[in-house]
Amino acid sequence: MLDARRRDCLRDMGITLWVRREAPARDSVSVSQEDPPPVVADAVLPEKSLLVESTFTASAAAPVSAMDPVPLAPVVDPAGLDWDDLVTAAVGCRACSLCETRTRTVFGVGDRNARLMIIGEAPGAEEDRQGEPFVGRAGQLLDRMLEAIGLSRDQVYIANILKCRPPGNRDPRAEEVLACRGWLDRQIALVQPEVILSVGGVAAKNLLETDEAVGRLRRRVHHYRETPLCVTYHPAYLLRRPEEKAKAWIDLQMMWRELQGDVS
Ligand code: URA
Numbered sequence: 395m396l397d398a399r400r401r402d403c404l405r406d407m408g409i410t411l412w413v414r415r416e417a418p419a420r421d422s423v424s425v426s427q428e429d430p431p432p433v434v435a436d437a438v439l440p441e442k443s444l445l446v447e448s449t450f451t452a453s454a455a456a457p458v459s460a461m462d463p464v465p466l467a468p469v470v471d472p473a474g475l476d477w478d479d480l481v482t483a484a485v486g487c488r489a490c491s492l493c494e495t496r497t498r499t500v501f502g503v504g505d506r507n508a509r510l511m512i513i514g515e516a517p518g519a520e521e522d523r524q525g526e527p528f529v530g531r532a533g534q535l536l537d538r539m540l541e542a543i544g545l546s547r548d549q550v551y552i553a554n555i556l557k558c559r560p561p562g563n564r565d566p567r568a569e570e571v572l573a574c575r576g577w578l579d580r581q582i583a584l585v586q587p588e589v590i591l592s593v594g595g596v597a598a599k600n601l602l603e604t605d606e607a608v609g610r611l612r613r614r615v616h617h618y619r620e621t622p623l624c625v626t627y628h629p630a631y632l633l634r635r636p637e638e639k640a641k642a643w644i645d646l647q648m649m650w651r652e653l654q655g656d657v658s
Contacts, residue, residue, distance in 0.1 A: 466491065472580035477506060480580055484557055489573035492558035498525035502553035502581055509653060510545065511587035512536070513578070515596040515628065516556035516566050527552045532630040536593070539629065539642065543650050551585045553578060555600050571600055582621070589653045590621050591646075594628025612645050615652055624649040 467488045472480055485499045500517040503526050512528075520530035528536050537547050556566050556574050582590070592598045595608050601618050602611065602625075611625040626645035627638055 466493070472576040475580060477584060480577070480584070484577045487557065487577070490570045492556065492560060492570055495561050496558040497522045499557050500525055500527050500554065500559070501557055501577070502551060503527055504547065504551040505549055506551060506585055508549060508551040508585055509588045510550045510591060510649075511582065511585050511589075512550055512552045512591045512593060513597045513601065514552070514554045514593050516554050517559040518563055519559070522559035527554050528629075531633060532628065535629040535633060539646060542643065543646050551581070551587065553581050555597055566596060582618070587621060589649060590618055590623040591649050592623055592625050594631065598625045612641065613648060615648075622652050624652060
């Protein structure tokens with residue numbers, strides 16, 4: 395049975411709740427003929443340790459004048475860095491030209507021991523301003539999606555393929571993804587999530603090295619290196635195409651079952 399809060403989250407996601415006519419009544423969602431089993435509630439999650447790595451600014455790098463631009467520099471090798479050194483190095487990163495236009499480096503946020511890691515595309519305007527991933531409208535929807543499966547933002551770890559905002563929210567370029575990849579790989583290695591949820595086409599493409607669309611990648615468990623990885627739509631896409639939210643709900647439930655070790 396879904397509790398009232400989760401029911402509200404599902405309604406906010408635009409998912410219609412219905413109750414079967416025949417007794418016993420139970421809550422369900424009108425997603426499809428393949429209506430998956432309801433969410434397993436209240437699974438045991440690791441101790442929360444909220445570590446908001448969100449307040450880093452580009453000013454960590456040495457001050458520069460317009461007459462004396464800091465050259466782009468190759469990224470330091472993040473393999474082997476601990477959290478503190480990783481954060482410091484990423485915040486000062488000048489490996490691609492996005493460092494010239496960022497307000498803040500958006501490193502990542504959440505529980506460094508999380509069982510679930512969510513990977514998105516790149517910071518938008520609000521994330522660039524606040525230094526935290528998924529805090530704009532798409533982020534608010536992501537929060538509601540997490541709540542719908544009984545998770546709060548501080549129980550997961552959230553990061554992006556890119557740590558700096560592409561101007562005008564254009565798509566990440568291949569050289570930017572390449573330059574940024576070491577930070578994400580090290581984050582994954584340190585968090586050691588049990589499951590990765592990849593949101594949107596850019597994350598899926600780069601993590602799975604595929605050009606297949608999200609619609610063809612979802613509903614299967616992939617692997618990123620050794621870690622199970624589920625694919626779903628980007629919340630920004632769901633804001634534009636609310637009729638697709640029911641599919642995201644199916645994806646979240648499959649991801650949840652994977653987290654429970656329950657996917658056949
Ligand atoms: N979209 C993303 O993919 N990541 C963010 O942090 C914000 C919006």
